[in-house]
Amino acid sequence: MSEPEIRVLLVDDEPLVRAGLRAILDSEPGLTVAGEVADGALVPDSVARLRPDIVLMDVRMPSVDGIRATEHLMSTSDDPPKVIVVTTFDSDDYVYDALRVGASGFLLKRATPEEIVAAVRTVHSGESLLFPAAIRRLAARHSRAGDALGGSGLTEREAEVLRLMAAGLSNSEIAQRLFLGVQTVKTHVGNVLAKLGARDRTQAVVAAFESGFVSPHEGGA
Template identity: 70%
Template sequence: MTVRILLADDEPLVRAGLAAVLGAEPDLTVVGEASDGAEVLPLVRSTRPDVVLMDVRMPDVDGIQATRSLVERFDDPPRILVVTTFSNDDYVYEALRAGAAGFLLKRARPDEIVQAVRTVARGDSLLFPAAIRTLAGRSAHTGGGDRLAAAKLTGREGEVLRLMARGLSNAEIATELYLGVETVKTHVGNVLAKLGARDRTQAVILAYESGFITPGS
């Protein structure tokens, strides 16, 4: 299966560099380029990408607005990977809250870029626990407590959510809790369903914003 990718960045050199790196892989293909967030929605409709590499800072419509629009207007939106210069950029956290599956630094090595695209394309999240913890600690957003309380997570599901926030994979969670990987997959699926979270990133952010996990813990 070939992963279809849309690039959204206002810098032509950045788009050209990403296109060269991704286009060199046999299982990846760049199907379109946008120079502003305003161009993203129509291009997604016409090119049907699996993944959008989204710059967070663009002059007219930024990556946060574009991400939010994609999640709201498409029943099955493409996976969104935010591209940023600094991991501590508050724009990154807002984009993750809006529905992005993870973020990637512009200075990342070519192999890291390729791996990141493949990761989100297969439905996984690209979590950087330390960065998300820092960004969550600076965020003034609250209000997730009622939603998490209403989810009525079991004790085991709460443990799984905490380990998800540490960036552990299903296999690593299984080792930590002495469970089978399939059992962990079931618990992760239950956590996402109960929280109404699109993916692990959304679940972890909700856990921080609800106070279930504190940035200093």
């Protein structure tokens, strides 16, 4: 039985960038470019009409940027597509802002075709597309003192899972680290998201950094 097709919407104001992404994605089995637009202002109509699973969203665009477009999608749609923001620099504060409002991860414009394809498949599967070192650098400028998620009701095991999520580990890697089954880890991740009110893993990790639960200055796992 074949895997369902992953439909991707390209949002970038540079025609050459869109053409390159289309060529990469359309050449991969199971991936198809459902459409492309040149500005964030055109995203809501395109999403409603084309029903993509993933949106590759440029961060900086002249009219409506990727942050506002992502925020609008997440706040107005009951079942929004997953958004991967595309940026030139991983130290760009725009990246962190996009993650805060609902993007599931980010890609650098210099990413290889293999990395782009892997990113789309990874996010579609529900895993994180995080680069721990980059996120720590960005979080260091945004973290604040707080209750460190003390009111969230996380169990000791759930807190341990969240720390490993923040280090960029996948479910299978967390399972190996904690000597648990992958399904058990998925259950813990689901509980973490529910207790934090997070839409996905990325939102949970951002909350962990911002609250001080995970220090941006901690080393990777």
